[in-house]
Amino acid sequence: MMDASIAAKSPRRLGRRTAGRHSPFPLPWLMPLILVLGVFYLYPLLDVFRFAFTNVSLLGRDEEYTLQTIVSTLSKPELLQILWVTFVFTASSVVAQQFFGLFIALIVLHGEKRRLFGTTIVRTTALVAWVVPGIAGGIIWKMLFNEAPFGGLNSLLRVIGVPAVQWLSDPHMVMWSVVISNVWRGTAFSMVVMYAASKAIDPVLYEAADVDGANPWQRLIYITLPQLRTAILVNMILITIQTLNTFDAIISLTGGGPGRATEVLSLYTFNVVFRNYDLAAGAVLSILMLAISLGLALVYARFLPKGEPS
């Protein structure tokens, strides 16, 4: 009532009011989304926190509330090695994916400008690798890394006269093998992000640089990279989290071995829950994983320019 009388007095208010009459309560529209995420994401997530304080197992013994699980899980001696493996795997994959993604995006942009043949082929092959399911990717690379003389990479090396490499059985080499296969699958995502962001850079900046006589290297350092800063950071957040959560590609490539050389945190959690049936310990590890993702995202976010419209 009161609203209506105010609205009648001011035309601007009237306009808003008309919008307001139609302007709807968003909840019914959001309800399906809230329901699905609530039931299948949020509720289980809360349960994970509860499990961490119990001794619950998949074998269905009586549940008791205890802090013992947290203490024993976090003090396991192998955890330190798992975290180190996870760190090496994630850090090298992320750096390499970011680097190659940017590199290929710039090549593709350059090639498109000059209408070079082959640009589309490079872009498309990189993207195709991205669509390959993680499990299949692991199996494909397992065939390439086959250590027999006829294996996909070793026979290639033999042709150019390099001795065979123990891709998967040498505990030092295996980490790089896993990273290579992960970079193969993951680079396309960074490429898409970098490509879109580079296209959005104002061409006037480059024209100005040309007038000032900048060489291509200077253009990269002083224009492209600073302009891409936000995109690079956002991309780093996304691919870091993706990489931390990867385990299907590793389970089919090495299964975490040899020994524990490639057992990352997510694979370790998987094994704890579904091979040892230790649900409570798995919950503790899940929370640890979540905390690491969140922590990293916050660290990256600190470097984002302030006041950026999100």
Add this chain to the structure above:
Amino acid sequence: MTFLFFAWPLLWLLSLALRTRREIFLGVSRFIPKAPTLENFAAILSSDKFAGYLWNALVLSSCSAIGCLIVALPAAYAFSRFPFRGKGPWMMVLLAFQMISPLVIMVPLYRYMAALHLTDSHFGATMVYIALAVPMVTWILKGSIDGIPKSLDEAALIDGCSHFAVFWRIILPLSAPGIASAFIISVIAGWSQFLVPFLLISKESLTPIGVGIFQYAGTQNDSSLQLLAAACLVSVVPAIIAFLTLQRLILGAMTEGAVKG
């Protein structure tokens, strides 16, 4: 060089899949097989097991993609058009869901599903697929609805259309390209699912290709590489074809909606 890095694994896969058993051991020197054969594909595709895997993957990924659209479209419309408090933060919360590893929620979900007898059912798995893909899909759809001029639906509202009519008659048809790419993206995501079906489905007759090929790989050895390669190719090719046919659309939607986050 770059091309070689990305193409080599797939070319090698193809090369292996076309070989006879004897040529496997010749490595790169027989990159183009002397006697290329489609026998391996015939062997894989004619086994009931693989046909079943493919069918299950198709059912799961397309049902979940449809479900995803049903859930995400109204929400994307509301996020794009309705003014309400805390919209930006809510969009961020939505994105934050993607930070949670599926592994985390699978731990308790496995127990609920077992209690509800939803393990070994496509329905249970489909619901989880939807939940996993829906945040990303909502972002993509919001991006594509944002691209529709607001004046169109404002005009319709003034003419007396209800919000539902605007949504149904204007937004849906005009965002068809965005919807198509969101659909394909979620089909591809569903196709590559491993964890969810691996945990929730133990009956072989219900297993989708991702789990099927993993189990198949575990039973193979060096002398049957050609069969494994063919099986792998069969599992990979549908996703690649779906992607290639709509490549331009998908990339457009990705860069417009999700990536600009």
